[in-house]
Amino acid sequence: MIPCGIEAVLFTCGLLEGGDSQNQRRNDMSLEWLPRESSEKDHILIGPEHWGTEAPCTVYEKKPLISPEGKEIEGLYVAWIRLNNPKQYNSYTTGMVKGVIAGFSAASQDRSVVAVVFTGTGDMAFCTGGNTKEYAEYYSMRPHEYGEYMDLFNGMVDSILNCKKPVICRVNGMRVAGGQEIGMACDLAISSDLAIFGQAGARHGSSPDGGSTDFLPWFLSMEDAMWNSVSCEMWSAYKMKAKNLISKTIPVLKQGDKFIRNPLVITDTYVADGEIVYGEFKTGAGAKEAKELMKDLPRDFELVDREVNKIVWTLTNLFPGCVIKAIDGIRAKKKFFWDQSKLANRHWLMANMSYEAFLGFNAFNTKKITGKDVIDFIRWRQLIAEGARFEPETWEQIFGKPQG
Helix, strand or coil: CCCCHHHHHHHHCCCCCCHHHHHHHHHHCCCCCCCCCCCCCCCCCCCHHHCCCCCCEEEEEEEEEECCCCCEEEEEEEEEEEEECHHHCCCECHHHHHHHHHHHHHHHHCCCEEEEEEEECCCCEEECCECHHHHHHHHCCCHHHHHHHHHHHHHHHHHHHCCCCCEEEEECCEEECHHHHHHHCCCEEEEECCCEEECCHHHHCCCCCCCHHHHHHHHCCHHHHHHHHHHCCCEEHHHHHHCCCCCEEECCEEECCEEECCCCECCCCCEECCEECCCCECCHHHHHHHHHHHHCCCECCHHHHHHHHHHHHHHHCCCHHHHHHHHHHHHHHHHHHHHHHHHHHHHHHHHHCCCHHHHHHHHHHCHHHHCCCCCCHHHHHHHHHCCCCCCHHHHHHHCCCCCC
16 A cells, blocks of 8 residues: 555655554554553642631632533533622631632642632622731731731732633622732633722722732723822722723623613713713712612622633633643733732831731721721821821820710
């Protein structure tokens, strides 16, 4: 038989032998004699001891990969890492931070996981950052302890940025403060259109140095990043989509059998009186009317989850090695400034727990006692101008007073 195709080329060049000699050569080259181990290795570093089901905790769940037709794909999964502390707007406790690290470590090293979905419990918040009760009652005035906590926090951000699976942030509500920071560490963000985004540090005694000062300038213009970091303004999901912070904003309010867009936000007009108004919150009578409408409408994340599943399916039908190489190439730009700054920021945030963080977190934590969630900023600046010592007599002048 005359060889054809690629075999013909190899045969002609003397690189391929015909008939029995070819089979004999294959047998001679068999490497079955090499000692090999065939059992699979377990590369998962951290076990399930840091996960839970009862709040506050981090929930780790492997959900079957679903095809667009709704069929479960055998042997393949999506890892869902869920911040579970809804009564405190999914703020993360020390234990929950450990759970997030464990979750991303497990997903990264699990061969059967194709992607990670990072989200929060309920429909009010993805995450509002660190647990201010824990910050105020334990970490304030214990700077060394907070430094050790910051090592965990930095490890949490690193676990997201280093995960060897694509990470989708499913923004189910507020993504604020540290929640914004861990959200930006993710690769893609799909958001409920009821979500709000922003920082809270400068209002409550900290600085957004857990990632926002590193990541925001990559997403927003420099001035938008500056203002978003320091103003403590909350911006709508539509505004953040328009400014390229997130991939998609999706309605979750249902009126009858139809989804409607967030009525509190301007989405039908781009410019009014020469100003960009798209994505801004309505005010006055428009806001009041929107709140009345929203009061009785159910929230349904069907469209959000459909979009998340669509992205996961798209990523699954690509070469996994090529996908993660591209993702790590993009992540490297975020990591560039994060890696330069995270240790210096850790030390400053640690020291600040005995200064303005003590004031800010305790003011917020005692708002039910004093009726105020912030200090008297004007009096604080006056005391600074007078060279006042940082001592209880000074604090008394700027904290709210117990009511009743």
